[in-house]
Amino acid sequence: MPDSQGSITASPRPRGTVPDVPASDATIIGGASAPPAAAPTTAPARLPVLTPNDYASDQDVRWCPGCGDYSILAQMKKVLATLGIPREKLVFVSGIGCSSRFPYYLNTYGFHSIHGRAPAIATGLKVTRPDLMVWVITGDGDGLSIGGNHLMHCIRRNLDINIVLFNNRIYGLTKGQYSPTSPLGKITKSTPMGVIDNPLHPLCLAIGCEATFVARSIDTNIKHLTMVLQRAAEHRGTSFVEVYQNCNVFNDGAFDYATNRETKSDATLELEHGKPLVFGKNRNKGIRLNGMTPEVVELGKGITEDDLLFHDEKAPEPTLAYLLSRMTYPEFPEPIGVFRAVDRPKYDESMNAQIAEARSKGEGDLDKLFHAGDTWVVS
Numbered sequence: 001m002p003d004s005q006g007s008i009t010a011s012p013r014p015r016g017t018v019p020d021v022p023a024s025d026a027t028i029i030g031g032a033s034a035p036p037a038a039a040p041t042t043a044p045a046r047l048p049v050l051t052p053n054d055y056a057s058d059q060d061v062r063w064c065p066g067c068g069d070y071s072i073l074a075q076m077k078k079v080l081a082t083l084g085i086p087r088e089k090l091v092f093v094s095g096i097g098c099s100s101r102f103p104y105y106l107n108t109y110g111f112h113s114i115h116g117r118a119p120a121i122a123t124g125l126k127v128t129r130p131d132l133m134v135w136v137i138t139g140d141g142d143g144l145s146i147g148g149n150h151l152m153h154c155i156r157r158n159l160d161i162n163i164v165l166f167n168n169r170i171y172g173l174t175k176g177q178y179s180p181t182s183p184l185g186k187i188t189k190s191t192p193m194g195v196i197d198n199p200l201h202p203l204c205l206a207i208g209c210e211a212t213f214v215a216r217s218i219d220t221n222i223k224h225l226t227m228v229l230q231r232a233a234e235h236r237g238t239s240f241v242e243v244y245q246n247c248n249v250f251n252d253g254a255f256d257y258a259t260n261r262e263t264k265s266d267a268t269l270e271l272e273h274g275k276p277l278v279f280g281k282n283r284n285k286g287i288r289l290n291g292m293t294p295e296v297v298e299l300g301k302g303i304t305e306d307d308l309l310f311h312d313e314k315a316p317e318p319t320l321a322y323l324l325s326r327m328t329y330p331e332f333p334e335p336i337g338v339f340r341a342v343d344r345p346k347y348d349e350s351m352n353a354q355i356a357e358a359r360s361k362g363e364g365d366l367d368k369l370f371h372a373g374d375t376w377v378v379s
């Protein structure tokens, strides 16, 4: 069981034998995105091949047995082992919640920070240390209640970081109060007569902020989750990933429809770039646009795949991605996969370019700046 809220702590320097070699000098063995080898004048330093287990910290994992968080941690470790990035160049920043305990369990740098404020801390970190790969781990409460404002501005700026929101549609750590993603009518500790707030769809918010990378996966769909986290890691700019995560203690079965063998093929739709939106156990159903309204149709009887909506994750306009993000079960299958992956200037790059430009003009004079333009003497 979760036993406490987090204190502000930083993980110790990663243990292990990875030397602090600048990436350009290193030959990374087994790294999927190893930098191109420059002509070496001396024998290149060799980094050891890292396996998923090398990313496990020495901390006891305190999540409840059966919690969906375990799977997200396991898939993240697998993805990290493919990136070819030294552990000391990886930082996980979280807020408060069960999900936010994530950084403790990784043998990388980490910051279990302040409720809802991981995006602000990650912004400061990435802007001042653009050489680091920064991940934000948050929950539906941490990211969308207390941290909604910070999340929104981080996404719209397109800072080059990866945000993973564990959506269990409940406050887990504080033992079962409703969250912004809890469905209407849900009985919880804090809504004994049922939720009356219209729920927020995290991906609608992200796409509304024109996030450049938006995706969704499910804790139990291991292959798919690994693929989505990998794609997020490769994206340059803010990647926003929602993971449907089962809290088996306070909201068990919230995503049964999307994980149960009997229902999942009809309740979810796997997005593939350039492919028509087909779903169903027999792959005989699809999504067609009727004007600007999506509708479920059955293939056959004069309807072919050519009549369906084709997925275009690269569409510069976010309208279609938004439309997909609004599709909810049981009226629609819920899409999983990459909704949107486009390119736009990154905030950290733009800010550092401005700083470099300002510095190129020579040393500044703060006193002169204070007295430049209109000034007033208040008496």
Ligand SMILES: Cc1ncc(C[n+]2csc(CCOP(=O)(O)OP(=O)(O)O)c2C)c(N)n1
Pocket (backbone or CB within 6 Å): 005, 096, 097, 098, 099, 100, 115, 138, 139, 140, 141, 142, 143, 146, 166, 168, 170, 171, 172, 173, 174, 179
């Ligand atoms: C300023 C402040 N307000 C409220 C809390 C209590 N609190 C701790 S975690 C949490 C919600 C966490 O929910 P979520 O982000 O969904 O995480 P989960 O535990 O479900 O993974 C709340 C309200 C707090 N720690 N600090």
Ligand code: SF4
Pocket (backbone or CB within 6 Å): 001, 002, 062, 063, 064, 066, 067, 068, 069, 098, 099, 168, 172, 173, 246, 247, 248, 249, 250
């Ligand atoms: S999210 Fe739920 S199941 Fe997971 S550790 Fe928290 S309370 Fe336990």
Ligand SMILES: [Mg+2]
Pocket (backbone or CB within 6 Å): 097, 139, 140, 141, 166, 167, 168, 169, 170, 171, 172, 179
């Ligand atoms: Mg939660």
